Amino acid sequence: MIDEHVALRLLRSPASGVPHDVAAALAVVAQHVGGLRQAIARERLALAADDRDAVFAFAKKLDAYEHDPSVFPDAAPLPPASTPVDAPIELAVSVDREPGAPLRARQPHFSASALNAYADCARKWYYRYTCNAVEDRGSSASFYGTAFHTALEDFHETFVHPEPAHEATMRDRIRSDVARAFAGHRDDFETAVEYELQVRRAQRTAQRYVTWLVAKAKRAPFTIVGRELHAAKKVVGYDFIGFIDRLDRDDATGNVAIVDYKTGAIAESAAEYREKVRTFHDFQLPFYYWAREAEGDRVATLSLIPLKDASSDVRPIELEVVPVAREESRRSGAPTGTIGVADLERARVKMGELCRILSDGSLTAFPATADPGACTYCAYKLACNDRPATPEEKFAR
Ligand code: SF4
Known part of the structure; x- marks a missing residue:
């Protein structure tokens, strides 16, 4: 049986294929349930489908590893059998910090949303528009928004001149436009339940939208x-x-x-x-x-x-x-x-003015916002060490 320390080290390595936050959480659970295999087998962590698949794929490779180390081809070599895994760690000599260099916007066009991002938080702008460091995989809220926009675009292709007399037809039509637009994003939502909840929410909101549209057209x-x-x-x-x-x-x-x-x-x-x-x-x-x-x-x-x-x-x-x-x-x-x-x-x-600042290469710092509210749905939250504490986090300290 492969040593627990080695298993944990493989889990935390990039070779595991398990996202690092999931690996860290599993390692903590492992301490409480008698080991990593137990933690995986008992499914003590509620994981998104992709993460769960990655964890099970890792467990499978771990089983094979003893006989075939090539299943983790990119893993750093294990210490020789005689080396105690708990031996004191030899610290490497730290390298000098690279000198900072100014950055500039790379895109040929600006957008109001890029400037809004910069106004919200310069660090967010830096992550999104200059270093592309973290992939924004979208969220339930963003897929809801995209699908709803598509539904309304389709709906108004037919109803260019909203007539109060056509209210019933509009209600039927928007129902089918919402259903079709959301069906196109079905796989983006993490679970079938989440998808269903968001479709229902959109359908109710769409009916209220028609109510407002009719009243506006009457006025x-x-x-x-x-x-x-x-x-x-x-x-x-x-x-x-x-x-x-x-x-x-x-x-x-x-x-x-x-x-x-x-x-x-x-x-x-x-x-x-x-x-x-x-x-x-x-x-x-x-x-x-x-x-x-x-x-x-x-x-x-x-x-x-x-x-x-x-x-x-x-x-x-x-x-x-x-x-x-x-x-x-x-x-x-x-x-x-x-x-x-x-x-x-x-x-x-x-x-x-902002375009000039962002494109003339004079920016060397991208401070994090002081407003924790700006971080609530930020895709870069996990990567951002400097984000301000929420009132709840401050209270917990
Ligand atoms: S988590 Fe907050 S501070 Fe960090 S980049 Fe996002 S908005 Fe800015």
């Missing part, structure tokens, strides 16, 4: 003139690209509304969203505004449609674009408000 008829509309524009000398979820044209005035679907958390009031634009934490709608104005549209409204919560009515956050914004209080909680053209202009200038 002021409109035509959808763009879905996933490509937006490309130079902003202060830098190329930007993006995709506008939906572009509506008011039938009476000809003005357009830029619509962005949001399947994650968003500002809870128009004043709160405007504040995010003013403090340079959100560049998405400002960029779309300038991109469409450059195309000759008169953009009258910027709108975020919340599609996260199946238990609440769809209540968009809408900002009317005006020469000078009325200063609604953030505490009013009103979903509608105004934003000044000067606010959007300041955002445009700031976009240029």
